[in-house]
Amino acid sequence: MFVRFEDFNLAYADRGRGTPLLLIHGFPLNHSMWNQQLEALADRAHMVAPDLRGHGDSGSPPGVYTMERLAEDCKALLDALAITEPVVVCGHSMGGYVALAFQRLYPERLAGLILASTRASEDTPEGKAARDQTAEKAQAEGAAAIKQGMLSKLLAPQTYEDRPELVARVAELMSPTSVEGIAGAALGMKERPDARPGLPDVRVPALIVHGEDDQIIPLEAAEEMATAIPKARLEVIPRAGHMPNLEQPGAFNRAVNEFFEELA
Ligand code: MLT
Numbered sequence: 001m002f003v004r005f006e007d008f009n010l011a012y013a014d015r016g017r018g019t020p021l022l023l024i025h026g027f028p029l030n031h032s033m034w035n036q037q038l039e040a041l042a043d044r045a046h047m048v049a050p051d052l053r054g055h056g057d058s059g060s061p062p063g064v065y066t067m068e069r070l071a072e073d074c075k076a077l078l079d080a081l082a083i084t085e086p087v088v089v090c091g092h093s094m095g096g097y098v099a100l101a102f103q104r105l106y107p108e109r110l111a112g113l114i115l116a117s118t119r120a121s122e123d124t125p126e127g128k129a130a131r132d133q134t135a136e137k138a139q140a141e142g143a144a145a146i147k148q149g150m151l152s153k154l155l156a157p158q159t160y161e162d163r164p165e166l167v168a169r170v171a172e173l174m175s176p177t178s179v180e181g182i183a184g185a186a187l188g189m190k191e192r193p194d195a196r197p198g199l200p201d202v203r204v205p206a207l208i209v210h211g212e213d214d215q216i217i218p219l220e221a222a223e224e225m226a227t228a229i230p231k232a233r234l235e236v237i238p239r240a241g242h243m244p245n246l247e248q249p250g251a252f253n254r255a256v257n258e259f260f261e262e263l264a
Contacts, residue, residue: 111204
């Protein structure tokens, strides 16, 4: 399904009944990364899962995709679907940066936060330089060069050994992302502010989920958010890397289900 925005069409999936749950994917993925949640949680939540601009089947307008801009797109999608009640926002990695931007911009629209495989800090100077390189490389060599580099880090070391079909699935998930999407999102992530000073002001309950063997974002980043957000709980998923919802969907879905029970 699509909604038409001023400068592009935004693709999204809409599934299930219950409290609204906005599922925001990471970089450079798309809403299909949530397929096992869209399936398993359909009796629990009304899930809306966009393809962020430049990703999946959404259009790729030019420009820098700041996390605020992506959060505005998510809010505009909720408005277009006439979802006005507070929503649980679940963001994975870059989607977590977008979820934190959504929390800063629209606290009144938030019922709960699920921060999966993400962090609240800004990029280090080296990290910012790497964002520029990512954007330049995508523009010079094409999107495949970046996707190949990401593919070697997204999963736990053990997952690469044991589950080649999952590695192939993750490669497939990245395939539609455009050069504009990669460059726009990389430069947008580079600009994101340090969200840590605002964490004590997060008023809603938060579930922090992190794979024990994440090779992209260290577990300490999740522990830091769980300590700073007043009503937060940390769930560490064993035998999972940066994609716990795909590597251990049963454990991930159980954690989300329990969080919804606590919210109710
Ligand atoms: C992601 O998985 O969304 C990105 O790797 C996050 C990042 O690069 O900071």
